[in-house]
Amino acid sequence: MHTxxxxxxxxxxxxxxxxxxxxxxSTLRFHTDIRSPKVQVIGEGADMAVxxxxxxxxxxxxxxxxxxxxxxxxxADAAWASSTKFARRCYxxxxxxxxxxxxxxxxxxxxxGEQPTDEQLVPARANFAVLLVTLSEVDWYWLSHEGHRxxxxxxxxxxxxTP
Numbered sequence: 001m002h003t004x005x006x007x008x009x010x011x012x013x014x015x016x017x018x019x020x021x022x023x024x025x026s027t028l029r030f031h032t033d034i035r036s037p038k039v040q041v042i043g044e045g046a047d048m049a050v051x052x053x054x055x056x057x058x059x060x061x062x063x064x065x066x067x068x069x070x071x072x073x074x075x076a077d078a079a080w081a082s083s084t085k086f087a088r089r090c091y092x093x094x095x096x097x098x099x100x101x102x103x104x105x106x107x108x109x110x111x112x113g114e115q116p117t118d119e120q121l122v123p124a125r126a127n128f129a130v131l132l133v134t135l136s137e138v139d140w141y142w143l144s145h146e147g148h149r150x151x152x153x154x155x156x157x158x159x160x161x162t163p
Contacts, residue, residue, distance in 0.1 A: 001053070001054050001061070003017055004018060004050050004051055005051040006030065006048065006050050007049040007050070008041045009041055009047055010041050012037075012038065017030065017031070025134060026134060026136075027134045028132070029079065029130060029131070029132055030132075031083070031087075031131070032130070033091060033127050034129045035096060037097065043068070044069070045068050046066070046068075047065075048064070048066070050133055051063070057142075058143040058144065059140065059143075061138055061139070061140055062138070063137070064137045064138075065136050066133070067131060068131075068132050069131055069132075071130075073130075075132075076128070079130050080125055085116055085121060088125075089111055090124075091125070091127040091128045092108060092111055092121070092127075093107040093108070093111075094106035137152065138152075139153075140152075149163065150163045
């Protein structure tokens with residue numbers, strides 16, 4: 001369940017890479033570009049949904065929570081520092097959704113297929129942000145030929161539901 005679908009309040013959905021789950025705070029962490037339209041939609045707080053599916057376990061998780069964007073915080077700094085140079089390289093490119101004359105990674109020509117140095121990556125940090133989603137509710141759904149099972153787990157208590 002490393003690549004869930006993240007849904008923002010404007011009903012836009014995209015697949016994102018889950019970077020961390022903090023079980024103590026029920027918070028998911030993703031990385032994003034500060035120039036991405038979703039950053040303006042989420043801002044300092046917005047209701048969101050995240051959908052996970054594990055085909056081997058036949059488990060679907062529909063998560064609801066509150067998202068927020070962090071840029072210049074110790075958490076964002078630590079997330080940046082723990083990222084590989086190739087991952088950081090993505091933030092050197094053109095803004096997400098920018099038009100181009102043809103297929104393009106958006107990266108500068110000198111960065112195509114190259115691992116940048118720490119010095120070359122300095123300007124990329126300004127485009128990096130962390131998306132945190134603190135979960136308030138998880139709708140757990142298990143698919144089984146013997147009969148599906150469903151449970152709602154959340155701030156208001158846990159309970160079994162019919163599928």
